[in-house]
Amino acid sequence: MNVITMSEFANNGQSPEILFWVGCAGSFDARAQKVTKAFCEILNHAKISFAILGNEEKCTGDPARRAGNEFLFQMTALQNIQTLNMYAIKKIVTACPHCFNTLKNEYPELGGNYYVVHHTQYLETHLSEVKIKFDEQSDTQTVTYHDSCYLGRANNIIDSPREVLSKLKLDLKELKRSKLNGLCCGAGGAQMFKEDEPGNKRINTERAEEIIENGSKIVTANCPFCLTMLQDGIKEKNQQDNIMVYDLAELVLNKIVK
Amino acid sequence: MAQLIFLVLLLTVGFFATKRFLRIKNIISLGSEEVISGHRSERLKRLLLIAFGQKKMFERWIPAIMHLFIYVAFLFTQVELIEIIIDGLFGTHRFFVDKIGSLYTLIINFIEFLSLGAFVATIIFLSRRNLLKLARFQKPELNGWPTKDANIILFAEIVLIIGIFSMNGSDYLLQSIEPEHYKSTGHLILSSHLAPVLFGGLDASSLHIIERFGWWLHILVVFGFVLYLPYSKHLHIFLSFPNVYFSKLDSAGKMENMPEIMNEVKSMFGMEVDATSSAMTSGEIPTFGANDITQLSWKNLLDAYSCTECGRCTSVCPANQTGKKLSPRKIMMDVRDRAEIVGESIFDMGVEKEKFDDGKCLFDHISREEIHACTTCNACVQACPVLINPLDIILKLRRYEILTESSGPGDWVPMFNAIENAGSPWQMSVDRDEWSKS
Structure with missing residues (x-):
């Protein structure tokens, strides 16, 4: 599968249309990996240029924060924000509602402002670009x-x-x-x-x-x-x-x- | 004489009620500061739709309609109540009757129909609790006082309605006997049917006694109600309005940020820290999250005092539905119980707020098991007709447990470690983008 990371884009002096935030489950869980791949395939069919962060992506901090561990949340969230801001990311799509909620609602107060959509919304808007x-x-x-x-x-x-x-x-x-x-x-x-x-x-x-x-x-x-x-x-x-x-x-x- | 008794009663009730309501205001102010401002038009819209308009009640139609009768009857009976107070103070009889003409007939008729509706609704409410034993009214947190409290209020409503109909009915009959004193109210549809059945054939003096009995019953129930309210779960009739107005406008999924921790981590990472936000004070051992009501915000406490223990939150809580100990309603009741204990020490016994320490805290009311069972699904928040947020309190307790006590479920430790060391809640030995290479 042809998936390009953000750093590869940056090395070529290019930027993708959107960043696909894969999330931990999407990266490591066998069942969720299938969803990750399916979504990448759809993006390819729709000819949408996208990137992933690869090893530069970390847990958004959702489970840590909801467990009560604000320190850990801030640590992982601020690292992510540093990465995202370094690449000047504007638009993010993710297949995980927890990542979506954290990126969209909780990162702005920490200094991470992006246009964040869930894959569900993205599929809704881009379905016309593929043949069904x-x-x-x-x-x-x-x-x-x-x-x-x-x-x-x-x-x-x-x-x-x-x-x-x-x-x-x-x-x-x-x-x-x-x-x-x-x-x-x-x-x-x-x-x-x-x-x-x-x-x-x-x-x-x-x-x-x-x-x-x-x-x-x-x-x-x-x-x-x-x-x-x-x-x-x-x-x-x-x-x-x-x-x-x-x-x-x-x-x-x-x-x-x- | 009657006027004097009335005046003394009115002043006494007014004095004690004011004292008691101010006490509640003071207790709510024990909560920590939380600035809730802006978005006035959005907040006013909520106030109109959700508080005045009872929009969220209508997600369950049957109780909504019954509740609406009681609510609208309550609103309109205030007209009659104002008249009773004027009559009581100045010895007049039905002060408004010749002041507003046929509007008076309309209002009294309206009140009578609403009262009848409220009467039926109250009977149904009583039987739902005591005969049908609806599941959400049978949870363990309602055992004892809360159940009695609910029944007392419903019973008082019935007594009040009996007062209204005895007063109006006997008055209606007296209008044709002593028209110079009992001025015509115009045709009262319900009383014209009820009165002959209930009081037909009675002489003028008996009717007069019934009329006075109804009048005094009405005002005495109201006085009793006003004094009883601050001790009961029934404060929602006032507090739901400010509670809805000050409710959270953000997405329900957004958790409140902790700037002090954010800034600490930012400076650890060498990131720019906003100088205007408070940095952590060095030296002191900080407390994060909440284990007592003074660490909860005033809005959390307002939530607790606004709760009328209807249990819609608990009935939709996935943890509660699957037999776990967590009940969002119990969380709200526990916060209020604890607030009452703290408030009693500080405001009744004169203990200074800073020095207050009875060796107890919220965790003496709320067990760890309860807060650990929460899935943060927001069902309780969604269910509340007056926009109470039990989840916010649960999360503050969790924060206290992890950040201040360094305890919490042992199962979470590997997850924390993995996020810290591997950037994922699972400790994995493969690359994050391994999936893309196969």
């Missing part, structure tokens, strides 16, 4: 969509993902708890990195049950943590062969005429 195929058989199925907290409630991005699904001519069947009332997957607030507190159920199990009840064979997510949590929950319910969890970018790529 529509095959009749598979389009009769419904898909459902899981709102991630950090896109939905945290940033009020409710319509963009639904708009993309509708442009793909996918029939969306909403979950019971959706949009601003969506149920968390259970990973936010640094829960991804710790065991659950004692309770009678895991949050992703609760969500998986709702997804099974919904009856759609495809669940769309757009957050690497949600992907993991939903997949685990569905697996726990032994439905992994019946219900597939896809990132929005994967659904888009699947419909692009190559």
